[in-house]
Amino acid sequence: MNDLSRRRILFGSAAIGAGAVLTACTSNNAGENTQINTNKDTEANPNAAPGEKVVIAFSAPAADHGWVAAITNNAKAQAAAYSDVEFKSVEAGADAAAQRAALSTLISQKPSVIVLLPHDGKELNAVGLEAMRAGIPVVNLDRAFPDRGAYRLQIKGDNFGMGLAAGTYIGEQLKAKNISNPIIGEIPGIDSLELTQQRSAGFKEALGVYGFKVANRRPAEFTADTGQRAATELLQALPKIDALWNHDDDQGIGVLAAANQSNRKEFLMVGGAGSKAAIDAIVADNTVLKATVTYSPSMASSAISLARLIGQKKGLSDLVELEVPKEITLASETITKENAAQYAKLGF
Amino acid sequence: MTDQRTKTDVPADAPAPVSLTKTSWWKSDGAEPVRRNLGLIGVLIVLVFIGAVTRPELYGDASWVTNNVWTILQQASAIGVVTVGMTFVIIGGGIDLSVGAIIAVAGVWSTTLATQSYGTAGMIFTAIVVGVVVGLVNGVLISYGRLVPFIATLAMMVAARGLAAQISGKQTQVSANSTINDIASTKIFGVPMLVIMLAVVVAGGWVLLNRTTFGRRTVAVGGNPEAARLAGINIRLHTVLLYALSGLCCGIAAIMLTSQATSAQAAMANLYELDAIAAAIIGGTLLSGGRGTIIGALFGVLVFSTITNLFAINNLSTEVQNMVKGAIIVAAVLVQQFRYRSLSQLFSRT
Numbered sequence: 071m072n073d074l075s076r077r078r079i080l081f082g083s084a085a086i087g088a089g090a091v092l093t094a095c096t097s098n099n100a101g102e103n104t105q106i107n108t109n110k111d112t113e114a115n116p117n118a119a120p121g122e123k124v125v126i127a128f129s130a131p132a133a134d135h136g137w138v139a140a141i142t143n144n145a146k147a148q149a150a151a152y153s154d155v156e157f158k159s160v161e162a163g164a165d166a167a168a169q170r171a172a173l174s175t176l177i178s179q180k181p182s183v184i185v186l187l188p189h190d191g192k193e194l195n196a197v198g199l200e201a202m203r204a205g206i207p208v209v210n211l212d213r214a215f216p217d218r219g220a221y222r223l224q225i226k227g228d229n230f231g232m233g234l235a236a237g238t239y240i241g242e243q244l245k246a247k248n249i250s251n252p253i254i255g256e257i258p259g260i261d262s263l264e265l266t267q268q269r270s271a272g273f274k275e276a277l278g279v280y281g282f283k284v285a286n287r288r289p290a291e292f293t294a295d296t297g298q299r300a301a302t303e304l305l306q307a308l309p310k311i312d313a314l315w316n317h318d319d320d321q322g323i324g325v326l327a328a329a330n331q332s333n334r335k336e337f338l339m340v341g342g343a344g345s346k347a348a349i350d351a352i353v354a355d356n357t358v359l360k361a362t363v364t365y366s367p368s369m370a371s372s373a374i375s376l377a378r379l380i381g382q383k384k385g386l387s388d389l390v391e392l393e394v395p396k397e398i399t400l401a402s403e404t405i406t407k408e409n410a411a412q413y414a415k416l417g418f
Numbered sequence: 419m420t421d422q423r424t425k426t427d428v429p430a431d432a433p434a435p436v437s438l439t440k441t442s443w444w445k446s447d448g449a450e451p452v453r454r455n456l457g458l459i460g461v462l463i464v465l466v467f468i469g470a471v472t473r474p475e476l477y478g479d480a481s482w483v484t485n486n487v488w489t490i491l492q493q494a495s496a497i498g499v500v501t502v503g504m505t506f507v508i509i510g511g512g513i514d515l516s517v518g519a520i521i522a523v524a525g526v527w528s529t530t531l532a533t534q535s536y537g538t539a540g541m542i543f544t545a546i547v548v549g550v551v552v553g554l555v556n557g558v559l560i561s562y563g564r565l566v567p568f569i570a571t572l573a574m575m576v577a578a579r580g581l582a583a584q585i586s587g588k589q590t591q592v593s594a595n596s597t598i599n600d601i602a603s604t605k606i607f608g609v610p611m612l613v614i615m616l617a618v619v620v621a622g623g624w625v626l627l628n629r630t631t632f633g634r635r636t637v638a639v640g641g642n643p644e645a646a647r648l649a650g651i652n653i654r655l656h657t658v659l660l661y662a663l664s665g666l667c668c669g670i671a672a673i674m675l676t677s678q679a680t681s682a683q684a685a686m687a688n689l690y691e692l693d694a695i696a697a698a699i700i701g702g703t704l705l706s707g708g709r710g711t712i713i714g715a716l717f718g719v720l721v722f723s724t725i726t727n728l729f730a731i732n733n734l735s736t737e738v739q740n741m742v743k744g745a746i747i748v749a750a751v752l753v754q755q756f757r758y759r760s761l762s763q764l765f766s767r768t
Contacts, residue, residue, distance in 0.1 A: 096532065096585050132588075135685065293679075293685045295679040320590050323592060327679055331678070
């Protein structure tokens with residue numbers, strides 16, 4: 071053991087140098103874009119005027135997916151836009167059990183309203199009931215509770231409607247091109263999820279109207295690398311296709327990469343969710359991606375706005391009723407090159 | 419090396435033992451990997467045959483078939499590289515459950531906007547160094563912290579995914595570097611770049627295992643650590659190096675995957691540890707260490723990749739595909755046990 075041989079000093083300083091360079095490399099200022107309601111015109115909308123103070127507790131799963139991350143960012147940004155809202159966010163942890171524990175702590179702090187995106191609606195149903203019984207209104211974001219008494223408001227996207235919109239767009243496009251027996255591919259997300267099954271059911275139904283059906287279906291896992299694998303397999307299995315619906319724009323990054331890598335341009339592709347990257351690609355019109363059907367995380371911003379109204383016991387000014395409705399399902403819209411400019415601000 | 423025992427070891431003047439002269443090389447222990455690899459090639463042939471029978475119109479087109487072979491190999495490339503590292507770790511008596519998570523950290527770290535600003539070399543350097551360093555941490559925890567490999571790498575699996583999510587801010591990081599993105603679409607003399615990378619790693623792994631002291635030590639450490647220690651091998655240092663090697667393979671795989679998906683995210687390479695362990699096992703690597711081959715592991719990866727392809731061209735559900743994969747893993751291990759119990763007894767009796 072000679073203490074400081076030249077080799078050791080060399081390796082040591084190389085290691086420290088590499089470490090310094092690498093730590094500098096973690097910075098990532100992509101800039102979060104959020105989609106919030108900033109309407110402050112109290113003349114047009116009396117609800118915009120600051121009112122009674124509302125404490126909104128918020129809980130969403132720790133996301134490794136762009137859409138869930140956008141949900142949390144939107145909720146935070148929307149709450150910050152109101153001077154009368156105090157926003158308390160708790161990480162929901164890794165699973166339903168962790169989220170249950172986090173929510174129990176929240177309930178004991180007596181917030182005015184709870185807004186939550188549950189890990190699983192069925193598993194967190196009991197927490198919803200507990201909060202409602204304690205007199206705290208619960209706003210369920212996107213993943214429904216089975217018990218109608220477990221929530222004050224449910225705001226969600228329309229999974230079946232997404233499939234319907236994608237299928238209708240593809241059907242119309244192919245009909246316009248006079249293709250009578252088209253070959254259509256589908257790349258869903260995680261196949262065991264109910265939302266995936268609903269999307270596929272809607273897609274099948276819409277295609278059925280035109281007498282079309284899906285020729286091959288390869289599920290991915292909502293990530294770009296699995297999207298690339300699934301798309302590569304699908305394109306290899308079908309040497310020529312007319313249309314492809316990919317359920318999720320995040321995994322769509324991989325699907326588009328696979329199309330490029332295998333040099334396939336003969337088909338039209340429709341995405342899902344409405345990410346900023348997808349909307350940009352549709353506008354640029356230099357890839358196979360021609361449209362995407364929305365499932366916008368802006369619903370989190372709307373959930374916070376509505377939670378504030380619930381807390382202040384106000385209704386929606388355009389409705390006759392004095393209170394916020396119990397259920398809201400967002401429409402899934404089709405973004406194409408023609409209307410993309412209008413939707414650009416909703417891209418996440 | 420276990421494969422090196424031959425008749426030349428017998429002293430010339432000693433009377434030749436009866437059993438040795440009766441047992442042909444084919445039935446000997448040394449031929450076991452060859453027999454197993456031939457078995458896996460047989461499985462591959464059967465899979466291709468099923469494909470040709472079920473989709474004759476596709477298999478009738480020669481250019482489609484060539485393309486399909488490259489597709490299968492490309493789909494196997496990243497996981498194949500990981501499996502080479504995993505095979506070394508398992509032969510050395512360990513296990514690495516953190517490979518998928520290491521790929522995620524390396525991939526995410528090398529695609530941050532800051533790293534991307536350093537260009538292609540910066541991205542590759544980052545992926546490799548991050549992979550090796552995380553592997554080193556695994557190795558040090560196991561060797562010097564005396565943690566069981568299963569626990570240490572399980573902890574790393576969770577922690578590294580967390581770090582990846584932290585760095586990426588839970589977003590998908592798109593790679594704007596066209597050189598990296600083009601790796602997946604580049605072909606050299608008609609051979610995809612990813613397949614060449616896989617071939618280089620496999621060849622390197624084979625040489626390292628079969629033709630160097632490092633390889634012989636790996637087998638010794640995994641086969642009988644106490645004997646290896648008494649023989650003067652620094653077991654602890656060697657174990658650290660094995661996990662660093664696995665980390666290096668993960669770093670390379672991270673670049674390959676980033677190129678394929680033109681992006682990286684914290685959830686990438688999900689469950690790659692299970693695929694890599696399964697491939698190594700059906701390739702004949704003994705889970706308890708001390709025995710295994712790189713070529714067998716490669717065939718293991720190819721079998722899985724070909725099954726996926728077969729199910730895709732027939733539009734069959736992935737659920738059934740996973741059941742078939744499971745059945746193949748069980749069958750492979752049963753064959754291994756069969757060889758150890760009955761087969762050896764069968765051949766020793768005359």
